[in-house]
Amino acid sequence: MDLSALSEAVIQGNIEKAKELTQQAVDAGEDPQILLDQGLIMAMDTVGENFAKGLLFVPQMLRSAKTMQECLAILQPHFQAGSVTSKGKIVLGTVKGDLHDIGKNLVAMMLEGAGFTVVDLGVDVAPEAFVKAVSEEHPNIVGMSALLSTTMPSMADTVRALSEAGLREAVQIMIGGAPVTAQYAEEIGADRYAPDAGSAVIKAKKLVASA
């Protein structure tokens, strides 16, 4: 089966068209694994390359990622349980006292686009709320965002709270936000810092691989 039309729809970020083509292919009895590998993932590789070359803007990339997610939802029931797994799970939130969420939302969208499952705790998230989410969701990574230099200490508090709850070893911790630095990540015992959403995805992949 020729999957170029499907790939093209994903690259274009044409959600309706891509869903329709995926459904048609599934109905025609096409192997979902082939649809995934040669239709969706290959399309996203092209999207990633084009973005890196500066040919695509962020909203275009995010739309393609969303298109892929929607197609994946159609494929999901046709796989035996467990054979399509997410790249990893990340619990993400803006720390206590901080209401800035544009950067955090961007990180969430890019991670989802890259195949991660994101549990977004929103803004003003207290250390206890991170602890609760980790014990319930069992993520690979905890991501924290702070845009205020005054709320950064809450990142340290959260790392400590996770240690006290005995959960620190179970997760990798990644932090970011304009005033946050790599040095600060080291100081508070977080595993990684990423300066922007693009590098957050790369680092998240590495963290999951290294765990």
Next chain:
Amino acid sequence: MKLLSEEQIETVDRTARRILDEVGVKVLDENVRDRLAAAGVPVQADERVRLEGPWLDARLQEAPCRFTLFSRDGKNDIALGSGRCHFGNGGRVFQILDMATQGFRPTLLRDVANTAALVDRLEFIRFYIIACQAHDLSPAHYHRNDFYQAFARTTKHVMGGVDSLEGARQMHALAARIAGGEDTLREKPFVSVITNPISPLTLDGESLRILEFCGRKGIPATCAPAPISGATAPATLAGTLAQLHAEALAGVALAQFLVPGTPVLYGAVASTMDLRTMNLAIGSVETAMINTCSVDLAHRYGLPIYASAGITDAMLPDIQAGFEKGVSNLMLGMAGADFIHLAAGMLDSGNSIALEQYVIDNEILGMTERILRGIRVSDGTLALEAIARVGPGGNYVTDEHTVENMFEEFFYPTLAVREQYDRWTELGSPTPQTKAHDWVEDTLRRSELRLDAALVEDLRNRFPEIVDP
């Protein structure tokens, strides 16, 4: 300066009113929602409040069109709604550039004091906004201290954000003591407060509580939306403008609902996103365009505006900083904005300041004010008599007409390089940056307290939590 016709402004306004009526604003405070519902305003289960035209107009009509942001010595009073433009600096950054090393460090309480001292001396920076976070202060008495340093170093009007209602109380108690009582402060408020809605279309509880507190105490305030075109607002200038206008009107209307007649500025802090990378582009030309148009939208309702200009994404006081600041300052000035913040000291998309940048911006603002003063045309300035007196082939250098007019007619920059080449090399090839640096060093060395000794003693006794920077 007009980028939109009367008709286009009307269309944007109509769209904003539809947003408020049909989409509504989220009010994240149960108490305020209940009070709105009791007043007959439609409140939905999803915390959205719909502001219908007649209710909106009735609230906006209660907002004062003219009021004054006072200075402490009466020399720099800011008459809002008078048609005059006032530029000032912006806050509250977290790092400062050290020009000598080109390195950045987290800001401290002494940076609040130093920036206030500079603004006090810089003529065209007409008010002082608390410039930075004081990372060496504990949260418990934070706003007692950052406002204290501001008052201690400048007599110009002081504006600042407060982190909480408690912070607003600390600031108010301090200012009332300096004024000699709550009533004196209410009569001539020399301090005002910044709050922000959260774009798109959301108002949080603490901001509303702070607005209400300020209203009750007669402290002027703004509730200034900061939508980012392409991120928290549509990726079109008209769409961002419509949403911004809706948010700004909602801020004014809610402030009036909480305390009718309270002095509040329509706020506009629009910016754009660079959609190639999702970096903030606060120095973009579209940022300047949106903020320019917001002036007409505010003035359509006779409301004075807390507008934005003079911002840059540049890291250093460099060429990019110069052109981004120059363009937007001039546009907002020519649009007739009442009160323009962010226009001094800032770099790095609003994350950093540099002391030298205050001096450089003062010069850009001096040029801008000169343009706004316009060209005097009269018999005297047309100078027919002088032209006849000098006649063909003469010169004007020593003519009395020159001496009579030269002070008022020209703006005399102090940083721009105008020396001739030989003199310039003799002086060590100075640049505006090096001249600004020298001026900063000299000014800070000689700066004095702007509170008299007895008052300082009284304040330190009364508020023992005040610390030295």
